[in-house]
Amino acid sequence: MSPTELPVPNTAATSTRTATVEFSGQKGEYAKLWLVNLLLSIITLGIYSAWAKVRNNQYLYGHTQIEGHRFQYLAQPMQILRGRIIAVLVFVAYSLASSFNPALAAVMMLALIALFPWLIIQGLKFTLRKSAYRGVRFSFEASYWAIVGYFFLLPLLGMVTFGLAMPWVAQKTQKYLYENATYGGKPFSVPTSAAEYYKAVLMCLGAVVLLMAAIFVIVFTFSMTSVLIGDASNPLTQKGMAGAGMVIGAAVYFFAIYLLSAIYQGVIRNHLFNCLHINGVFHAHSAIRILPFAVLMMSNALLLICTLGLAFPVTVVRKQRFLAAATSFTLEPGIDHLVNTVPETHSAFGEEAAGLFDADLSLT
Amino acid sequence: MASNPVIRGLYQAANSSASCPALVTTLNGNILVNHSDEQGEILFAPAGDYQFGDAVPGLPVELIFADGSRFIPDDSRLRWQQLGHKPGMIEWLERHWSAVLAATLLVPAFMWLMITQVIPAGSNAVAGLLPDAVAQQLGSQSLAIIDRTYMNPSELSDTEQQAISQRWQHLLTTLNIPPENYRLEFRSWSGGPNAMALPDGTVIVTDSIARLMAQQPEQLDAVLLHEIGHVEHKHSLKILSQTTAMSLMFTMMFGDVEGLGEVLLGAGTSFAQASFSRDMESDADQFAFKELQTIGRTPQDFADAMKTLAQHYQPDAELAAGEEKSLFDYLRSHPATAERIAAAEALAKEMLQ
Numbered sequence: 250m251s252p253t254e255l256p257v258p259n260t261a262a263t264s265t266r267t268a269t270v271e272f273s274g275q276k277g278e279y280a281k282l283w284l285v286n287l288l289l290s291i292i293t294l295g296i297y298s299a300w301a302k303v304r305n306n307q308y309l310y311g312h313t314q315i316e317g318h319r320f321q322y323l324a325q326p327m328q329i330l331r332g333r334i335i336a337v338l339v340f341v342a343y344s345l346a347s348s349f350n351p352a353l354a355a356v357m358m359l360a361l362i363a364l365f366p367w368l369i370i371q372g373l374k375f376t377l378r379k380s381a382y383r384g385v386r387f388s389f390e391a392s393y394w395a396i397v398g399y400f401f402l403l404p405l406l407g408m409v410t411f412g413l414a415m416p417w418v419a420q421k422t423q424k425y426l427y428e429n430a431t432y433g434g435k436p437f438s439v440p441t442s443a444a445e446y447y448k449a450v451l452m453c454l455g456a457v458v459l460l461m462a463a464i465f466v467i468v469f470t471f472s473m474t475s476v477l478i479g480d481a482s483n484p485l486t487q488k489g490m491a492g493a494g495m496v497i498g499a500a501v502y503f504f505a506i507y508l509l510s511a512i513y514q515g516v517i518r519n520h521l522f523n524c525l526h527i528n529g530v531f532h533a534h535s536a537i538r539i540l541p542f543a544v545l546m547m548s549n550a551l552l553l554i555c556t557l558g559l560a561f562p563v564t565v566v567r568k569q570r571f572l573a574a575a576t577s578f579t580l581e582p583g584i585d586h587l588v589n590t591v592p593e594t595h596s597a598f599g600e601e602a603a604g605l606f607d608a609d610l611s612l613t
Numbered sequence: 614m615a616s617n618p619v620i621r622g623l624y625q626a627a628n629s630s631a632s633c634p635a636l637v638t639t640l641n642g643n644i645l646v647n648h649s650d651e652q653g654e655i656l657f658a659p660a661g662d663y664q665f666g667d668a669v670p671g672l673p674v675e676l677i678f679a680d681g682s683r684f685i686p687d688d689s690r691l692r693w694q695q696l697g698h699k700p701g702m703i704e705w706l707e708r709h710w711s712a713v714l715a716a717t718l719l720v721p722a723f724m725w726l727m728i729t730q731v732i733p734a735g736s737n738a739v740a741g742l743l744p745d746a747v748a749q750q751l752g753s754q755s756l757a758i759i760d761r762t763y764m765n766p767s768e769l770s771d772t773e774q775q776a777i778s779q780r781w782q783h784l785l786t787t788l789n790i791p792p793e794n795y796r797l798e799f800r801s802w803s804g805g806p807n808a809m810a811l812p813d814g815t816v817i818v819t820d821s822i823a824r825l826m827a828q829q830p831e832q833l834d835a836v837l838l839h840e841i842g843h844v845e846h847k848h849s850l851k852i853l854s855q856t857t858a859m860s861l862m863f864t865m866m867f868g869d870v871e872g873l874g875e876v877l878l879g880a881g882t883s884f885a886q887a888s889f890s891r892d893m894e895s896d897a898d899q900f901a902f903k904e905l906q907t908i909g910r911t912p913q914d915f916a917d918a919m920k921t922l923a924q925h926y927q928p929d930a931e932l933a934a935g936e937e938k939s940l941f942d943y944l945r946s947h948p949a950t951a952e953r954i955a956a957a958e959a960l961a962k963e964m965l966q
Contacts, residue, residue, distance in 0.1 A: 281708065281710060284717075305668060307669045349747060383625065384626065384627065384630060586631070587631065588628060
């Protein structure tokens with residue numbers, strides 16, 4: 250019997266069911282993989298970094314499973330390397346031009362700006378086409394002018410309204426990006442509402458007010474105590490008290506940064522995922538709890554600072570585990586009857602050029 | 614080869630989301646995939662008709678069949694030794710802390726070699742190959758930028774300018790340097806006494822250094838020779854190609870690394886550049902020392918010029934040689950002034966004996 254004419258009967262439930270996301274990556278295991286690949290990249294002057302990227306993604310995708318099916322990262326290192334070489338050549342040409350011929354450099358800059366929306370599209374397209382679940386690939390299509398509108402014109406509107414329109418702009422942009430992604434040829438639906446984005450911003454503002462109040466109380470308490478116990482005869486106590494106040498203030502500031510980004514990212518991610526679905530295929534769910542998320546972000550930041558960035562793989566595993574635990578899917582019978590619609594070939598230049606010129610963006 | 618035990622896993626159809634639990638039996642390199650509930654055969658793949666997926670730590674190695682369908686074993690440690698498959702070198706490295714340790718030692722050694730040997734040698738070679746038009750273009754552009762941003766037209770009188778121009782012409786002819794390769798420019802600069810060389814042979818003298826050394830013109834000669842040294846050694850072009858090579862190297866090495874990258878990128882590049890720059894200043898000093906002797910003077914002129922400059926910038930500082938030596942030497946773009954004076958005086962003394 251030839252395998253092509255074989256209808257594979259699916260013994261997994263063909264009914265609607267709920268599945269959790271499992272992340273099985275281990276900190277030590279991933280740290281070794283990341284370090285070895287980093288060091289190989291350095292020793293080969295970055296040439297190996299194309300392979301390193303594939304190895305890292307293979308690990309992270311492969312250790313993420315839903316219903317026992319692992320995600321797959323399918324990019325070939327040579328595709329990425331080709332893209333990187335072209336991007337490096339463009340970069341060298343540009344830096345030489347800016348030393349020898351500023352006029353030429355300016356023309357190149359304009360050309361790159363004009364290419365930018367295309368690079369964004371190519372980057373997302375490449376990443377998604379190289380991602381698969383159950384043998385079926387994701388993909389992305391978008392029009393150049395739509396990207397110009399969402400990434401250049403709408404933010405201008407946000408500025409004109411002094412940021413008041415920004416949450417609306419963010420909602421529109423993310424909705425556009427998600428709804429132009431497909432899985433097995435079927436587009437995602439993400440009926441998000443701008444109201445949730447405004448809610449996230451208001452929650453952040455509320456947190457700012459509370460934190461300011463907290464800082465005021467702390468500073469006030471410390472300065473009062475220093476006045477009361479540290480009288481003029483003991484300037485050391487005064488200094489000590491003021492110093493302690495400063496330290497606590499800095500700690501609150503540090504805490505505030507991560508609390509605010511945890512609130513915003515958590516609320517938006519929950520909303521986006523709870524809206525994300527393909528009719529008849531799946532509905533996503535996300536239940537990130539803000540405080541634990543803030544604690545995770547803060548401890549990850551501390552880890553990175555204390556190890557000069559070497560703890561990066563550990564922070565990645567911690568974050569993936571946290572996000573996986575907060576995510577689940579309702580799977581519908583359609584998931585078992587998808588057909589892959591994405592052919593193998595696609596150039597990586599867009600993605601790599603986008604990365605080199607710092608235009609990277611990701612779908613959380 | 615005898616029949617091997619049955620391996621459990623999942624059979625994933627090609628190009629569709631259909632899949633089913635399956636059992637694999639291997640025999641002499643051939644593979645038989647069966648339904649796990651004994652409903653019969655899914656496929657038979659003779660040796661050579663299938664490939665192995667990449668071995669990634671903690672993940673099973675998949676079998677990929679000719680039509681693109683896959684068998685994914687349940688056992689994440691399975692590496693298919695029974696089919697004669699050898700797990701890759703990369704996975705072995707990724708699994709061992711000893712590999713991490715070895716590479717950690719190798720990386721600094723490698724970087725040191727690149728920064729101190731390979732890149733300087735490479736960019737010196739490149740600088741030698743660059744056509745003259747590049748130097749011309751760079752020079753005229755730098756001058757335009759200097760004029761637009763921080764220097765003003767000279768306020769020296771014509772007689773003052775002429776005095777210096779004459780000595781400059783005399784220097785060039787005595788040293789047999791083609792005068793059309795060089796050009797002397799006067800500028801007023803709020804930064805104080807200074808002189809600088811541009812890659813196309815333009816040497817800029819600030820009004821304040823001209824006035825500072827008006828009574829000791831032989832000191833200004835020494836300074837001008839130092840600047841000519843920069844041009845003759847093509848230092849600007851070397852710096853340009855070194856900076857480009859360096860930042861490219863660091864971007865390629867660490868561009869991918871989040872966290873660590875930013876810190877190393879900044880620190881590494883400026884650290885290495887300060888070191889290049891110091892070497893180039895010493896080269897230009899050496900050129901001045903040598904050519905001072907050619908025109909029948911001694912490096913003492915250079916030492917005196919440095920002293921005059923030091924006196925102007927730090928009237929109270931002691932300039933005993935060796936005193937300033939510290940860790941900061943590695944961060945300086947110029948060698949310590951005291952060292953330069955000492956070097957010049959030592960050479961001058963040697964000549965007298």
